[in-house]
Amino acid sequence: MKKNLRTASICVQGGYEAKNGEPIEPPIIQSTTFKYDNSEEMAMLFDLKKEGYFYTRLQNPTNDAVAQKIAQLEGGVGAVLTSSGQAANFYAVFNICEAGDHIVTSNEIYGGTFNLFGVTLKKLGIECTFVNPNDPEEEIQKAFRPNTKVVFGETISNPGCAVLDIEKFARIAHKNGVPLIVDNTFATPINCRPFEWGADIVTHSTTKYMDGTASQVGGCVVDSGNFDWLANADKFPGLCTPDDSYHGLTYAKKFGKMGYITKLVAQLMRDLGSIPAPMNSFILNLGLQSLHLRMKQHCANAQQVAEFLQADPRVAWVHFSGLPGDQYHEL
Numbered sequence: 001m002k003k004n005l006r007t008a009s010i011c012v013q014g015g016y017e018a019k020n021g022e023p024i025e026p027p028i029i030q031s032t033t034f035k036y037d038n039s040e041e042m043a044m045l046f047d048l049k050k051e052g053y054f055y056t057r058l059q060n061p062t063n064d065a066v067a068q069k070i071a072q073l074e075g076g077v078g079a080v081l082t083s084s085g086q087a088a089n090f091y092a093v094f095n096i097c098e099a100g101d102h103i104v105t106s107n108e109i110y111g112g113t114f115n116l117f118g119v120t121l122k123k124l125g126i127e128c129t130f131v132n133p134n135d136p137e138e139e140i141q142k143a144f145r146p147n148t149k150v151v152f153g154e155t156i157s158n159p160g161c162a163v164l165d166i167e168k169f170a171r172i173a174h175k176n177g178v179p180l181i182v183d184n185t186f187a188t189p190i191n192c193r194p195f196e197w198g199a200d201i202v203t204h205s206t207t208k209y210m211d212g213t214a215s216q217v218g219g220c221v222v223d224s225g226n227f228d229w230l231a232n233a234d235k236f237p238g239l240c241t242p243d244d245s246y247h248g249l250t251y252a253k254k255f256g257k258m259g260y261i262t263k264l265v266a267q268l269m270r271d272l273g274s275i276p277a278p279m280n281s282f283i284l285n286l287g288l289q290s291l292h293l294r295m296k297q298h299c300a301n302a303q304q305v306a307e308f309l310q311a312d313p314r315v316a317w318v319h320f321s322g323l324p325g326d327q328y329h330e331l
């Protein structure tokens with residue numbers, strides 16, 4: 001993989017490197033299964049003793065190339081594409097939470113995520129406390145319980161456009177021995193890379209700016225590899241104790257920084273299976289190739305609309321962080 005590419009180059013070339021005479025675009029490997037000459041080779045892959053492709057629900061070369069591009073853009077160690085942004089947020093949380101656990105989330109989040117956390121996770125036995133992200137740290141701290149496993153927020157919230165103080169949220173999460181998950185859909189890694197501010201895991205609805213052509217629904221989970229699961233092993237038995245459904249392997253021990261992503265694929269994708277079609281990942285990749293150019297234009301357009309509205313005396317208020325004087329301008 002090419003190293004030290006700048007962001008714009010990653011948008012165009014990241015995640016996939018063609019060898020001499022190979023297609024310049026990542027090919028659409030629209031195949032469910034992959035051929036092996038003997039069952040021993042297949043068994044090695046199935047047992048995670050060797051890397052390779054055997055069934056697209058678990059891994060697919062087109063999906064992996066695009067996931068890798070997003071991982072590079074975010075500065076993460078690994079990523080998984082999902083069939084929607086909803087699936088990405090569900091998997092990101094469910095990979096480290098189970099019935100009896102609790103999560104703390106900013107209340108400035110997308111309505112779909114609000115329902116996922118407040119209604120559907122509750123049915124699975126995971127409770128959720130919504131906090132005002134602008135409250136002081138001591139106030140947010142009160143939401144934590146001994147069974148809290150994760151903190152969640154959106155870089156720029158949908159629809160309120162509230163800007164998250166990622167450093168503050170990361171500080172609170174880490175003080176409580178849990179990771180911070182940030183949904184970076186609205187900012188995209190062009191405008192903000194949450195890992196640089198302390199987030200541990202990033203999610204995306206790739207359906208939005210990343211796609212840019214309204215042609216596919218998709219999501220992505222990216223891991224920074226920074227959170228030390230084993231140092232907080234009592235909180236994360238799914239990563240730090242043997243998985244009986246995978247021959248007793250312990251993800252955080254066997255795969256180190258890739259433990260979280262490996263578990264998400266080997267266990268959750270195996271059992272729940274929300275993968276994107278390779279064709280959709282190909283379409284997403286076409287969008288990503290111009291992300292760096294489009295985001296500049298989106299921001300310029302939004303700024304112009306906000307300034308226009310602010311100058312109109314018939315408009316009661318305009319809430320946009322690009323406007324000097326806006327509550328989030330400095331942040």
Ligand SMILES: Cc1ncc(COP(=O)(O)O)c(C=O)c1O
Nearest residue numbers: 084085086110158185205207218
């Ligand atoms: C910030 C954010 N996260 C997640 C989602 C859910 O994504 P999807 O519609 O791809 O399932 C959305 C959708 O609007 C969103 O805006």
